Amino acid sequence: MPLFDAPFDLPDAELRYLPAWLDGATADRWLARLLAETPWERPQVRLYGRLHPVPRQVAWYGDAAYRYSGLTHPPQPWTPLLAEIRAALEALVGRPLNGVLLNHYRDGRDSMGWHSDDEAELGRDPLIVSLSLGGTRRFDLRRVGQTRIERSLLLEHGSVLVMAGATQHHWQHQVAKTRKPCAPRLNLTFRQVHPQP
Structure with missing residues (x-):
């Protein structure tokens, strides 16, 4: 994998x-198209016996279904734009990617709770290639089993964050709610899914 800037x-x-993987004009164009073209969903997850809507909008594209948080997401076919982005990121990391989860954070009230991307279909050492478009949001990391935030990173418009190796075994991450004004943000997390029998 190429060495990026490591904060x-x-x-x-x-x-x-990689804080400036995309130039601003391309990032703006991709953001506008994806916001307009994506058939967003807001699935519900069961917590403590009650159904709650996911606190963001999502869409799954890929070559196979993907299961997380107790939900199975059937894949939508690759659009020309998503196929173009996938090819560019595969060239960047030197590995194949066959699925992408799009998360739309409409404002600071939308969030992603603490979790590790450690589903069995992601393989032993999952590779997550995360492209951020739109408003900057804080990305927190903590040790599995701990409550204290160890590190935080501001994910900027046009940036790429790659998590690989044993990261998901030892670390959890979140995008917390915030009361600070923030522009809408898209996060595209590409991965390699290995369908389970």
């Missing part, structure tokens, strides 16, 4: 951050 080192993790 911090974490033990038992392989993280790389």
